[in-house]
Amino acid sequence: MLRVKVAKEIREKEQLGDELKTLRSKVKELEKSLSGLKDEHARLAENEEKFRTLIENSTDLKYRCDLKGRISYLSKAWEDALGYKSTEMIGSKFSDFQSPESIKFDADEFLKELIDKKISSYEAAYISKSGNIIHLRFNVMLYRSHTGSERGIMGTAYDITGLKxxxxxxxxxxxxxxxxxxxxxxxxxxxxxxxxxxxxxxxxxxxxxxxxxxxxxxxxxxxxxxxxxxxxxxxxxxSRKQVSRPRAFNLNKLVNNLDMLLRRVIGENIEFFTVLEIDVGLVIADPGQIEHVIMNLAANARDSMPNGGALTFETRNVNLDEEDCEKYPEVTPGPYVRLTVKDTGHGMDKETARHIMDPIFSIMDPIFSIKEGGRRTGLGLATAYGIVKQNNGQLRVTSEVHQGTAIEIYLPRAEEKIEKKETPQRKLETEGGNETVLVVEDESAVRIMVGTLLKGFGYSVIEAKDGNEALEFCRQNKEMMIHLLITDIIMPDVSGFDLVKRVIKTHPGTKVLYISGYSEEEISNKGTLGKKVPFLKKPFTPTVLARKVRGVLDRD
CATH class of the missing domain: 1.10.287 (Helix Hairpins)
Structure with missing residues (x-):
């Protein structure tokens, strides 16, 4: 019995030893697994930190909301975009920060469309902490739990204010x-x-x-x-269709030459200052048109300061680079001269400043179409804008209520070092003649007036209401000497250009004078009007017409 008992105890000890070995082996395996888990956890923590650092330092606007639209997470870039700290926005809805004019979404309807995949992005305008309007485009998606149920909304927003x-x-x-x-x-x-x-x-x-x-x-x-x-x-x-005659000229000289006239326009209760850069470059523009812009802006400034104030004209050489020109899509980088006109008047709010160059706004809004005392300013800044654009420049308005307005005009700077002077034209004496003149004009009042005037100066005048009538007359009178053809350019059926070509074939030696109420820019779309081709822009005076006719007839 004792031997059996001892043998049993030995077997049990051996069995316990085996189990202990197995247990120790499993402990080692667990320790190894635990070490692996620790390493994996460390890697996950490291990756999470990298991801968080990447997100927090990204310029992308990352966000997460619950299904009711309440914000639960915002990346750091939101603070730069809207000016609010994340703690000021978390728990609120994006709609709480939207501009009143921006369309707000119903949360339940928005979620339904998102689930049905009818919407994946949207745009809205928000008011930053500083009061500026910021336009954002949101990419939206649902994020789900491990069971597949919707947990919330997440995505990325982009600042599209510049694009807008x-x-x-x-x-x-x-x-x-x-x-x-x-x-x-x-x-x-x-x-x-x-x-x-x-x-x-x-x-x-x-x-x-x-x-x-x-x-x-x-x-x-x-x-x-x-x-x-x-x-x-x-x-x-x-409309930017006025005939423009650009040349190189000194903007400082133009402002100085207008000094006395500007002072008369603005009145004695407004102080006038000029801050003109000494070595300002020449600009390429039509000086007459720019003079019109300056006088227009001075009159506008005067009307904004009924109780007096200060008006300042500044000139400066500037160079616009690619980044500067992003604000003005139609302007190319390069050297410009900037003319700034600043007043201390009542100013404008941001909405008014945005629309001030809108022609319909300028015409319809009584603030800008009729000033104090019933004085009309026509198209106001819209006119100035058109002139500046026609001269390949740009006009920019900045203004604040009760702080005044600053208008910046950028004009291309010339490469020429010497200002070109206009050659004075020899004045012709107004005198008549006895030549035969064919007048072709579809506007009867103009045709009769021109015919009557020329007859009064002794000319023999034939009148035709259009090109067809003129051609028929020429066909029936091939032997008649027609010394001068005066024709409107844009007429129905037969244009002035076509008429001249056909008349010259039957009556070679006939001289030509074109007249038109359209600009040279528009006329160029109908045909070629060379620099040496006689042209008279409507409206013209009888004296100007008589001199022009005599000059064309006397030309070799």
Whole structure:
């Protein structure tokens, strides 16, 4: 029995030893697994830290919300974008920070569309802590639990404020181009009417037998017509279809030459200062048009300071690089001269400043179309904008309520070191003749006025209402000497260019004088008007027409 008992104890000890070995082996395996888990945990923690560092230092706007739209996480970039610390936004909804004009989404409807995959992105405008409008584009997606149920919304937002600014500028440019076409057409029709009004009024004033009271009436009609002609020039300037004659000139000299006139325009209760860079470069532009812009801006500044203030003109050489030109899509990098016109007037809020160059806004808003005392400013800054754009420049407005307005005009800087001077033209005496002149004009009032005037100067005049009638006359009178053909350029059926080509074939030696109410830019779309081709822009006075006719006839 004892031997059996001892043997049993030995077997049990051996069994315990085996189990102990197995246990020790498993402990080692567990220790090894635990070490692996620790290493894996360390790797995961390291990766998480790398990911968090990457997210927190990214310029992308990462976010996470619950299913009700409440913000639960924001990356650090949000603070730079909106100015709020994450602690100020977490727990709120993005809609709490939206601009009032921005469309707000119903949370339940938005979630439904997101689940149905009807929406993956959206845009909205937000108000930053500093009060600026920030446009954001959101990419959105659902994130789910391990069981597959929706837990919340996450994604990335992008600041598209700069893109929106460019889009607004493009829309504004397209709008101004459309209204510009309308303005150009209106100006053309006005020019035809004004040619007749100016012509007939001056013809009346040439009559020595006209009673004094009738002479005064004709003079008033003539003055009013010339004022109307100046208005059409504003329309053409706005539409960027006014004939531009760019040359190199010194902007400082232009401002200094206008000094006395500017002081008269703004009045004695407004102080006038000039800060002109001594070595300012020459600019390439039409000096007459830029003078018009300066006077327009001075008048606007005066009207914004009814109780007095200060008006300052500054010039400076600047170089616009690629980054600068991102603000102005139509401007190329390079050297410019900047003219800044600053006033201390009532200023404008941001919304008004955004629309101030909108032609429809300028016309319809009484603040800018009719100033104090009933004085009208026409198209205001829209006119200045059109002129500056026509001269390959850019106009920028910055303003604050009660702080005044600053208008910056950028004009291309010239490479020429010497300012080109205009060659004075020899003045022609107004005298008539006995030559035969064919007048072709589809506007009857202009045609009759021109014919009457030339007959009064002794010319033999044939009138035709259009190109077809003129060609028929030439066909029936092949032997007649036609010394001069005066023709409108843009007419129905047969244009002035086509008419000239066909008349020259039947009547070689006939000289030509083109007239038109359209600008040279528009005329170039209908044909070629060479630099040496005689051209007279409507409206014109009888004296100017008579001198032009005599000059063309006397030309070799």
């Amino acid at each position: 600014c460019i889009e607004d500028q493009l829309k504004q440019s397209q709008k101004m181009e459309a209204v510009g076409r309308l303005a150009g057409g209106i100006a053309h029709d006005f020019n035809n009417l004004l040619t007749a009004i100016i012509g007939y009024s001056e013809m009346l004033m040439m009559n020595n037998l006209l009673p004094e009271n009738a002479f005064q009436s004709a003079d008033e009609i003539n003055k009013a017509a010339h004022r109307a002609a100046a208005l059409t020039q504003q329309l053409l300037a706005y």
